Amino acid sequence: MLTYGEGSSDRPRRSGLSGRLDRQALIGGSATPFSKGNYEANYTIKGVVIGGGYRHEIAVGWIVVGSGPSGNYSYGEIMGAGFKAASERDALYVVSCTFGVCTRMTHSPSWLLLIPARLDALKPSGTCQALGYTGALYTGVAGQSAELIGSIPLQSAGNVTATTCVVNGVPLTIRITTTAALSGKPLYQSILDINATKVGPFNGDAYRKILAEVKG
Numbered sequence: 001m002l003t004y005g006e007g008s009s010d011r012p013r014r015s016g017l018s019g020r021l022d023r024q025a026l027i028g029g030s031a032t033p034f035s036k037g038n039y040e041a042n043y044t045i046k047g048v049v050i051g052g053g054y055r056h057e058i059a060v061g062w063i064v065v066g067s068g069p070s071g072n073y074s075y076g077e078i079m080g081a082g083f084k085a086a087s088e089r090d091a092l093y094v095v096s097c098t099f100g101v102c103t104r105m106t107h108s109p110s111w112l113l114l115i116p117a118r119l120d121a122l123k124p125s126g127t128c129q130a131l132g133y134t135g136a137l138y139t140g141v142a143g144q145s146a147e148l149i150g151s152i153p154l155q156s157a158g159n160v161t162a163t164t165c166v167v168n169g170v171p172l173t174i175r176i177t178t179t180a181a182l183s184g185k186p187l188y189q190s191i192l193d194i195n196a197t198k199v200g201p202f203n204g205d206a207y208r209k210i211l212a213e214v215k216g
Contacts, residue, residue: 032133032167032168033200033201034168034170034199034200034201034202035168035169035170036067036168036169036170037067037068037069037169038067038068038069038201038202039066039067039068039170039199039200039201039202040064040065040066040199040200040201040202040203040206041064041065041066041170041172041196041198041199041200042062042063042064042196042197042198042199043062043063043064043065043076043194043195043196043197044061044062044193044194044195044197045060045061045062045063045078045192045193045194046058046059046060046192046193046195047060047190047191047192047193048190048191049188049189049190050188050189050190050191051186051187051188051189052188060078060079060192061076061077061078061079061080062076062077063075063076063077063078064076066202066203066206066207067202068202068204068207069202070204070207071086071087071088071089071207071211072086072087073085073086073087073206073207073210073211074086075210080098081096081097081098082096082097082098083095083096083097084210084213084214085210085214086207086210086211086214086215088211088215091106092106093105093106093211093214093215094106094214095213095214104214104216122138122139122140122162122164123138123139123140124136124137124138125137125138125139128165128173129165130165130167130172130173130195130196131167131172131196131197131198131199133167133168133172134167135165135166135167135168135172136165136166136167137163137164137165137166138162138163138164138166139161139162139163139164140161140162141159141160141161141162159178159179159180160176160177160178161176161177161178161179162174162175162176162177163175163177167199170196170199171194171196172195172196172199173193173194173195173196174192174193174194174195175191175192175193175194176191176192176194177189177190177191177192178190178191
């Protein structure tokens with residue numbers, strides 16, 4: 001299992017009024033220890049399909065993504081395939097491994113690097129909570145999931161609803177719900193949940209290590 005960059009360290013706790021004020025200063029504002037251009041987030045990806053009287057849950061995988069001034073990086077495992085990726089200037093380097101066979105590429109879909117919830121396709125719908133932070137909730141409905149979540153390679157024949165909780169420009173939760181119907185009767189519903197389990201500032205050491213490995 002890949003283990004680079006375990007994310008941000010735990011913040012020290014302070015008791016009393018001072019501790020509460022410190023916590024309030026970190027929640028949902030610019031004082032958070034991460035931002036859109038300076039973060040590392042660990043995500044789990046799970047799915048569930050409901051229809052015909054059955055419910056099937058799928059552990060899709062996990063991914064760690066980082067974005068910083070020197071470049072972007074990611075690594076993880078999706079449906080049994082492991083990968084590492086890092087960008088340098090305008091170049092993207094990727095190593096993908098399946099059943100012990102690894103392939104080196106110099107380009108790949110950008111979803112390997114970021115979780116690109118397209119806020120321009122979603123509408124603000126209130127506030128939300130994720131990992132102890134207060135964020136902005138965005139929702140949207142479209143005919144295809146690609147319209148809502150950028151370059152994540154998912155397509156659907158049904159109606160798609162996306163909901164994401166964004167803190168300081170970073171999506172910490174994304175739920176994509178697809179509902180298919182025939183002649184007005186529901187056929188199935190599928191739900192994909194992408195949830196951050198940890199978030200912190202950009203990890204420069206992880207970026208340089210992964211970049212060196214994927215460049216070969």
